[in-house]
Amino acid sequence: MENEHHGSKKYGMVIDLDKCTGCGACMAACMSENNVPFKKDETDKLTSITWLRVFKLSNGKPYPDSDICYLPRPCMHCAGPGEHGHSPCVSVCPATATDYSSETGIVSQIYTRCFGCRYCMAACPYHARYFNWWDPVWPDGMEKYLSPNVSPRMRGIVEKCSFCFHRYQLAKDKAYSEGRRELEEGEYQTACTQACPADAITFGDLNNPHHKVHQLAQPDPDNCGKPRNPHAFRLLERLGTNPKVYYLSSREWVRRAGDNYLESDGTSAAH
Amino acid sequence: MKIDRRCFLSLGVGAAAGVALSPLPWKLLDDSSIWSQNWPWTPVPKDGAASYVHSTCTLCPGGCGITVKKIGDRAVKIEGKAGHPVNNGGVCIMGLSGLQLLYGPTRVQSPLKRVGERGEGKWKEISWQEAIAEVAGTLQKIRAEGDAHTVAGIMESDRGTVPRLMQRLLTAYGSPNFFRMPSMQDSYEQALYLMQGVRAMPGFDVENADFILSFGSGLIEGWGAPVRMIQANSNWRSTGAHVVQVEPRLSNTAAKSDEWIPVKPGAEAALALGIAHVMIKENRCSGFADQAAFGFDDFVDDEGRTHKGFKQLVLESYSPETVAEVTGIDSRRIVDLARAFAAAKRPIALTGRGRGLTPGSVSDVMAIHALNALAGNINADGGIWAVPEPDYIEWPAPEMDRVAVDGIQKGRIDKAGGSEIPYTQYLLNRFALTAQGKGDYPIKALMVSEANPAYSLPDTRMFQKALDAIPFVVSFSSYMDETALQADLILPNHMYLERYEEVPAPAGYSKPLIGLTRPVIKPLYNTKHVGDTLIGIARQLGGNIAKAFPWTDYESCLRNTISGKWDSLMRKGFWWNAAYKPAPASNGFDTASGKFEFAVTIPRGTDKAGDALLPKYQPIIPEGDIAEFPLLLMPYETMCLSSGYTGSPPFMMKTVPDTVLKGNTGLVEISPETATSLNLDEGDPVMLTTPKGQANLRVHLSDGVPPGILAMPRGLGHRAYDDYMADKGVNINELMGPVEDPVSGLDAAWGIRANLTKA
Amino acid sequence: MIDSALIPEGVKRCPTWKFLLALAISGAVALWGVYAMLLCWFKGLNQTNMNDYYGFALWIWADLAVIALGGGAFFTGLLRYVIGKKELKNIVNYAVLIGFICYSSALLILGMDVGQPMRGWFIFWHANVHSMLTEVAFCLSCYFGVLCIEYLPLVLENRQVDRVPFFHNLSHNFHEIMVVFAATGAFLSFFHQGSLGGVAGVLYGRPFGYREGLLIWPWTFFLFTWSAAACGPCFTIFITRLTEKITGKQLVKPEVVQLLAKIAGWMLATYLVAKIADTLWWAFKTAPAAGFNFMDFYSNNALYGPWILFTEIIICGVLPAVILTVTPLRERSGLLFTAVILASIGVCLNRWVMVLQVLAAPVMTFDKWVLYYPSWQEVATTILPVAYGVILIMISYRYLPIFPQERELNPVVDSTT
């Protein structure tokens, strides 16, 4: 494989909205895997840290023509226009506290470097970034379940989905110790992918034609990864953020809800 | 030396410049940021060796295999067990949140004796010896007074060693009053018994079905074994199976289905019979109805009376036009639906509204089950199987002394299984009434284990009154739940990650399977396995009761009981009969006719001349006066909220949308049309009133609910537990009340009349 | 008066008690702000009403606004020292003082706004050259240094300080090289005013803010610089006139004010041509390319309607531009005063829109408008710079020869004071 030779990966996700049940297991798996804190009241969604948030979409029609669909939204790990790694957020962070890895395509977040200016949050149109408005507090004793693989964040900084980067590192370490340079598809999977009871989330290397994500999304390398699968779409494709999370839906209205269209744009834009 | 102004100023400027050029400020700057990166109040999880323990989740009847990751002696993550027959690596939000229960603040940390008023939450820690002695002493006293029958026990399930120990204790002691929490299980089991003559559990071979006709079941919202069902649903997407959801509200299941039939509330069974009508009329039934069934055609009973068969009944009374009127579904659509169902290779019709938390009407279940018979999928691939009750518990019946025999003979307080309601085992919905002196005798003591009836039974206020009237209430709960809060004594069980226990038969699963839950970590607190506690109580009661409990402890009881399968359980975490297939329908049925009975004529062993019981549409009328309560309140279930077991830990609460709960106020869903007629807008505060109670809420406008309907989720409004769960929204059970099913006496309520006013 | 030795010669100042009373009142307001500031520092930004949708809010607006208003300093300096409009020396001191207040306030606010103030210096140490905020941080700090240097000679001119020969000479030398600093200041200002405009303009994920542009700079970059150059002097004039009203004295000759106002007027007029062109291009090209109708940004919410655009561009833009450029109108004192106030409001409104509305407008189709109102802590900390500014102006005015024409315009009869 050409890509395997020069080792440049483009990890990404395909989420099948026909399968997603809105059950929220992915959200909880992410919270549990990544030591995401919680408060006594989490009903103010504007201050509730959810690296992965399941949005509820509706078609806006009255009963009984109404329809709903759930859309899980992790960080899109945007590659930016032309895949140069100028993600909306990365390009604006003044302290290089969030970065685009050309090795994996993952947008990192360095908690100890972030000084909490929140410019990246203003830049992200997906609201994938969350600020620690409070000190994280676990009820007495509950800090026992915290995972040592992900450091809990302090007050005053921004955090977001990392594509469970620590799992990549652990998998890499293991592979290296076994004398391998390349990871198998199944060796690096995110916590949400693993947990989803509906098998709605697929994760892998979008550059690798053998990986399921590639086959599902059929990214067009000549067009910044635009999906060629007519049922696939990305959120806000038109802004040029170049996300690495693809969605599948057999429903036209759902695909259309993924982006903004003018009436004059017609329907073809949404496939 | 005189320092003049000039000198002073120069010195000052010089000093400032000096400090700025020295390393001091820069070092301070650096140190302060390093400090901010290591704030001592931000926890740093301790590292250690990673290990994995395979166990079984008990947080719902789903029976998923789980793998718990440990770092040192800490459990840090719960994941689905790959390769497990039920959930193959999947896990639900509830199962994922288990560690927050384990380490959370709601645990009862030692035996507690109430010192304040009931419900006040004032406790004294006591020793296990004292606790067991106190229970045994009180029971001994009640027994001595000849009131053994007035002791009741409530558990979530009646399957498995622990529920059986509780039942055994009550039996040997002399009480018939063991209760299982109500659910769909009750009505489905009864329907199976009546139509197929088996005491069995329905197994749904959903993986192999190609047309799923669901009458209100929350297939992806916790019905049956939740993870298994969600996986099956995804699988249907690839196999091209057709899913039809018959349900008034646009639930997630309805939205994900291929076809949503927005039926009028409560009219699901009518639709089923309309479909039956079309199938019969157009001759689209399988041969099963003619060949293997009884009561399809008109028939003559032993005494020469002619009875109308199912066919005639359906053809006369359930034409698509009639049904269209009842259900609000266009008659064309009914015909199309019937044709599609009949044309499918392996269609399955199933029910149990939402998660199946209310038993529902047995007639409804029979009407829907009849469709399976018409389609010929009883005990067939992709159909409904009768799965035998697990039979590994082969304890000799306890020896009964005279007191015990007398007690049992007094009869159950709910009259379940009595002459009026011969096929129903438990009627917890009557418990509240009878315990208030409306029964044949008062209840003097109640033991509750793994159940939280003070929260989860409809009409909680009534149940509270019943509790108030019981002089001695014991809870075995691991958590300070609503029922435990009302107890006089709490003898806390280990929670499921700290104990051994077998988990029989995941709900709705089509093959016999037993899971094993095992200690992931050592018990954190001074708790005791409820099995050991029950054995301890029996021992102290002495005599025949003690004799009925020959085991040294629960673990040995479990090992002995399960002996042949123990190895498999320990090795794989589960035992199953992978090759299991039910006896084909051609083998006949265990009914009086030896066939599948559309017309249930002869309750076996009794009353041979009983009237024919046919699947009919018998509307269940919701409680309340329509003039006073012009609207209807219907509960719904969501995976984000636990509606039973333990409430929803913080992970789950975090996923609850702000259109369901905002701050501490719950929201009730209404259609924009209804909102306009009530002059209400999104978020307006309202007072919701039902015949059972009232609650302050806000409204959320949703196009998914039909006009005139109010929808609210189950699982909010806890009053016990911790600050992360308590006092958030409204417990819908406080607003609902049971409506007895005329056939079974079970709670068949699917809603309650309600009124909504601007607050 | 006990402090008469400090007061410049030949001018009249209010009695000490009055001064102290005013100081006390402003001080109390400032203390309230300091209390709120300490709350924010010690308890964290949960003291604000900011949230994950409003990562930027009142403070960042205040920052941008205050820096735009402080733009009088660099632009007047540019005119005075580089372009050589000598008359402006009579107002440039005050412009510098106002600029100093504005910029020090901006830095203070930034120090509160970041979640980890102790790591604030990472912006320099780990600088990301692609970030507009990095550009802002560097230029802003440097320019603040320049402002300090520009303000310092004024301090050195205090009667007592000036007595010290070292300071006297220092002051003199500063004046000699001030042209260098003014030029540097103008250059730096051009970039940080611009990069502040770039802050929203580069957000290609936020169609309301995003603009195409020239090289690495979006059009907002130039628009911000331009508008600051236009409205900063207006604010200087406004504060000067306000000071005159409060002190009851004329402090700057009308010709000087007229000159600055005229230049500001033309700047504003040309700015508006550019702004309107930009708005049209954005409304009919940029936004539609991202799938947005222009009106999507001005509907379906309780606050941001077309009125805001009309107010910013017409009422607070075209109107003052006309007044300031048409001599007979400009020469009417009331109209002039109205015009500089409107222009100042206009630039503040522009900054509000380019911070808050950028974030308020939903981008994902299933997202919703979120409106925001500040907490009292945010309000108090935002008023803090105002109180601090008043204090600094009071002290500076009392003890420093801010207005070179004051003596001439207000001859003191009894020079003993």
Ligand SMILES: Nc1nc2c(c(=O)[nH]1)N[C@H]1C(S)=C(S)[C@@H](COP(=O)(O)OP(=O)(O)OC[C@H]3O[C@@H](n4cnc5c(=O)[nH]c(N)nc54)[C@H](O)[C@@H]3O)O[C@H]1N2
């Ligand atoms: N997120 C979340 N998920 C939940 C819950 C929650 O609170 N939150 N609650 C859970 C709870 S408490 C429940 S009861 C469920 C609802 O699950 P339910 O739908 O109440 O489960 P049942 O009705 O028991 O399952 C459907 C059918 O399975 C049959 N059945 C019952 N036991 C067995 C068995 O052992 N073997 C076989 N083969 N069939 C069986 C029953 O007769 C019934 O007809 O939802 C669970 N899921």
Ligand SMILES: Nc1nc2c(c(=O)[nH]1)N[C@H]1C(S)=C(S)[C@@H](COP(=O)(O)OP(=O)(O)OC[C@H]3O[C@@H](n4cnc5c(=O)[nH]c(N)nc54)[C@H](O)[C@@H]3O)O[C@H]1N2
């Ligand atoms: N109206 C209405 N009626 C219902 C339901 C409903 O939601 N609404 N649900 C129905 C159904 S399907 C069910 S299953 C029942 C559920 O009703 P319950 O069984 O009464 O409700 P749960 O809250 O599941 O009760 C389980 C309790 O057991 C305790 N518990 C959990 N784990 C452990 C443990 O490891 N050890 C010990 N000792 N205790 C433990 C917890 O305190 C928990 O509160 O209610 C049924 N009836």
Ligand code: SF4
């Ligand atoms: S776990 Fe899977 S099915 Fe559930 S909400 Fe997440 S993506 Fe959807």
Ligand code: SF4
């Ligand atoms: S989704 Fe947001 S946070 Fe994630 S890479 Fe894109 S812009 Fe950055």
Ligand code: SF4
């Ligand atoms: S908040 Fe942190 S990550 Fe975001 S832009 Fe500022 S420093 Fe960078």
Ligand code: SF4
């Ligand atoms: S990939 Fe990992 S970090 Fe991102 S949402 Fe999924 S579980 Fe969370």
Ligand code: SF4
């Ligand atoms: S479905 Fe039930 S058994 Fe399975 S993980 Fe969830 S709570 Fe546990």
Ligand SMILES: [Mo]
């Ligand atoms: Mo249950």
